[in-house]
Amino acid sequence: MSGARAKRWHSRVGRPPSQAANDVHAALIAAARHLFLKHGYQKVTARQIATAAGTTPAMIHYYFGNKMGLFRAMLHEAVQPFTRLLSAAKATPSMDISSIIDAHIRTIAANPWIVSLLVHEVLPEGGKFRAAFVREIASRLFPMLVGVVEQGRREGRLRTDLDARLVALSIVSLNVFPLVVRSIAAPVLGFKLEGAELDRLIAHTSSLLLNGITAEPTKTTHSRART
Amino acid sequence: MSGARAKRWHSRVGRPPSQAANDVHAALIAAARHLFLKHGYQKVTARQIATAAGTTPAMIHYYFGNKMGLFRAMLHEAVQPFTRLLSAAKATPSMDISSIIDAHIRTIAANPWIVSLLVHEVLPEGGKFRAAFVREIASRLFPMLVGVVEQGRREGRLRTDLDARLVALSIVSLNVFPLVVRSIAAPVLGFKLEGAELDRLIAHTSSLLLNGITAEPTKTTHSRART
DNA sequence: ACAGATATTAAACGCTCGTTTAAATAGCTG
DNA sequence: CAGCTATTTAAACGAGCGTTTAATATCTGT
Numbered sequence: 001m002s003g004a005r006a007k008r009w010h011s012r013v014g015r016p017p018s019q020a021a022n023d024v025h026a027a028l029i030a031a032a033r034h035l036f037l038k039h040g041y042q043k044v045t046a047r048q049i050a051t052a053a054g055t056t057p058a059m060i061h062y063y064f065g066n067k068m069g070l071f072r073a074m075l076h077e078a079v080q081p082f083t084r085l086l087s088a089a090k091a092t093p094s095m096d097i098s099s100i101i102d103a104h105i106r107t108i109a110a111n112p113w114i115v116s117l118l119v120h121e122v123l124p125e126g127g128k129f130r131a132a133f134v135r136e137i138a139s140r141l142f143p144m145l146v147g148v149v150e151q152g153r154r155e156g157r158l159r160t161d162l163d164a165r166l167v168a169l170s171i172v173s174l175n176v177f178p179l180v181v182r183s184i185a186a187p188v189l190g191f192k193l194e195g196a197e198l199d200r201l202i203a204h205t206s207s208l209l210l211n212g213i214t215a216e217p218t219k220t221t222h223s224r225a226r227t
Numbered sequence: 228m229s230g231a232r233a234k235r236w237h238s239r240v241g242r243p244p245s246q247a248a249n250d251v252h253a254a255l256i257a258a259a260r261h262l263f264l265k266h267g268y269q270k271v272t273a274r275q276i277a278t279a280a281g282t283t284p285a286m287i288h289y290y291f292g293n294k295m296g297l298f299r300a301m302l303h304e305a306v307q308p309f310t311r312l313l314s315a316a317k318a319t320p321s322m323d324i325s326s327i328i329d330a331h332i333r334t335i336a337a338n339p340w341i342v343s344l345l346v347h348e349v350l351p352e353g354g355k356f357r358a359a360f361v362r363e364i365a366s367r368l369f370p371m372l373v374g375v376v377e378q379g380r381r382e383g384r385l386r387t388d389l390d391a392r393l394v395a396l397s398i399v400s401l402n403v404f405p406l407v408v409r410s411i412a413a414p415v416l417g418f419k420l421e422g423a424e425l426d427r428l429i430a431h432t433s434s435l436l437l438n439g440i441t442a443e444p445t446k447t448t449h450s451r452a453r454t
Numbered sequence: 455a456c457a458g459a460t461a462t463t464a465a466a467c468g469c470t471c472g473t474t475t476a477a478a479t480a481g482c483t484g
Numbered sequence: 485c486a487g488c489t490a491t492t493t494a495a496a497c498g499a500g501c502g503t504t505t506a507a508t509a510t511c512t513g514t
Contacts, residue, residue, distance in 0.1 A: 126266075162435065163417055171407055208393075208436075242490060244479090285494085
C-alpha cells in the first residue's frame with residue numbers, strides 16, 4: 001500500500017562510514033511518528049517503519065529493544081510539548097470559557113494526529129496510550145477545567161444549579177467530538193470543519209454553551225463570529 | 228486470557244447424529260457477536276470464535292466463507308433492530324428535544340456494544356463498519372435530527388441565529404461523547420455514569436442544551452431531574 | 455597499529471494468523 | 485441398501501508478524 005520507501009543509506013553490511021550524516025535513531029522515530037499516529041500501533045508493522053526510515057527492522061531492536069519501545073520513545077517526544085504547556089498553564093489564573101473553547105478546538109484541529117491517537121490508542125480498551133493519557137493529561141486538564149467553571153460560578157457569571165463536573169464534561173464533548181467524527185461527518189453534514197467552517201464551529205459552540213450556563217439571560221453571541 | 232471454551236458437541240470426525248440439537252451456525256454468530264462487538268474485528272481470532280462456539284475454525288469457512296463473512300452476518304443481525312426502528316420512526320411527526328436526548332442516551336447506555344462498535348469499527352479510518360454506518364444510520368438519523376431542530380425554529384421555540392446542522396451536531400456530541408469516554412472518564416470525573424448518575428447526566432444535558440437554544444429566556448430546568 | 459566497541463545488513467527463527475484440504479461419519483434419496 | 489450429499493474434525497499450508505543471530509565493516513582509545 002504505502003510505497004513510501006526511503007532509499008537505504010548504507011548498502012553494505014557493517015558499520016557505515018561516518019561521513020554520511022545518517023541518524024538512524026531519529027529517522028526511526030520520525031517514521032514511527034508518521035505511521036503509528038496515523039494508523040495506530042497494531043496496523044503498522046516493524047518492517048514498514050524500518051523501510052520508511054531507510055533501514056532494517058533489526059535497528060528497532062538495536063536502538064529501542066522492540067516495537068513497543070519505539071512506540072513509547074516516539075510518543076514521549078510527540079506529547080512532550082503538551083505536557084510542558086500543561087505544567088506552565090497551571091500558574092495562569094483564569095481564562096474565560098470562550099477562550100478555552102477556541103484554544104481547545106484549534107489545537108486539536110491543527111494537530112490531526114491527536115484525534116488519530118485518541119481513536120486508536122486511548123478510546124479502545126487495550127489502547128497503548130490509554131493509561132498514560134489518563135494519568136498525565138486527562139486527570140490534570142479536567143480538574144483545571146472544573147476549577148474554571150467553579151470560579152465562574154463564584155463570580156456570579158455562571159449558573160449554580162448545574163454540576164460543575166458535568167458542565168466540564170459537556171464542554172469537552174462539544175469541543176472534541178465534532179473533530180473526532182470530522183471525517184465521517186463531512187458527507188453527512190455537508191461541510192468539512194476546516195478553515196472558515198472551523199471558525200463557525202467555534203463561534204457556534206461558544207454561543208450554544210454560554211447561553212446555557214450563563215446566569216444572566218443576556219444572550220450575547222460571542223465575538224469571533226465571521227460572516 | 229479468555230478461557231471461555233465451550234465443550235465440543237461432536238467428539239468424532241464426520242457428520243454428527245441429528246439427535247443432539249446442534250446449531251453450529253447460530254452458535255458461531257452468537258460467539259462472534261460476543262467477541263467482535265467487545266474487542267473489535269482485528270483483535271479477535273477465528274480460532275477464538277470457533278472455540279467459544281464449541282467448534283473448529285473450518286466451520287467458519289463452511290458456513291460463512293471466511294472471517295469477514297461471519298462478521299458481516301453477525302452485524303446484520305445485531306443492527307437490524309435499529310434500522311427497523313429507524314424506518315418506523317420516519318413516520319412519527321416530531322419529538323421534543325428532551326425526549327430525543329433521553330432516548331438517545333438511554334439506548335446507547337443500555338447497549339454497551341454500540342459504543343464498542345463505534346470505537347472499534349466506525350471511528351478508525353479502516354473500520355469495518357464505517358461505510359455501512361454512514362450509509363444506513365448516520366445519513367438517515369442526522370437529517371431527522373436537523374429536521375426536528377428546524378421545526379422547533381419554525382414554531383418559535385428555538386433560536387434562529389444558530390445553524391441547525393451545527394445544533395444537531397452539538398446534540399449528538401453531548402449525547403454520545405460522555406458514553407464513549409465513560410470508562411476513562413470514571414476515574415477522572417469521580418463517577419461512573421450508571422443508574423442514577425445516568426439520569427443526572429440526561430437531566431443536565433437537557434438543561435444545558437435547552438437554555439442554550441431556546442429563544443425565550445425562560446430558564447425552565449427540564450422535568451426529569453431527580454435529587 | 456592493534457583490540458575492543460559500535461553500527462549495520464541479511465538471513466533465519468518461532469509463532470500465530472486465516473484458510474484449505476483430506477478423511478470420516480451421518481443423513482437422504484431412489 | 486447403495487450411492488450421493490451434508491456436516492464435521494484434525495491436520496497442514498503459506499504468509500506475515502516481531503524478534504534474534506551471525507557476519508561484517510567502521511570507529512575509537514591506547
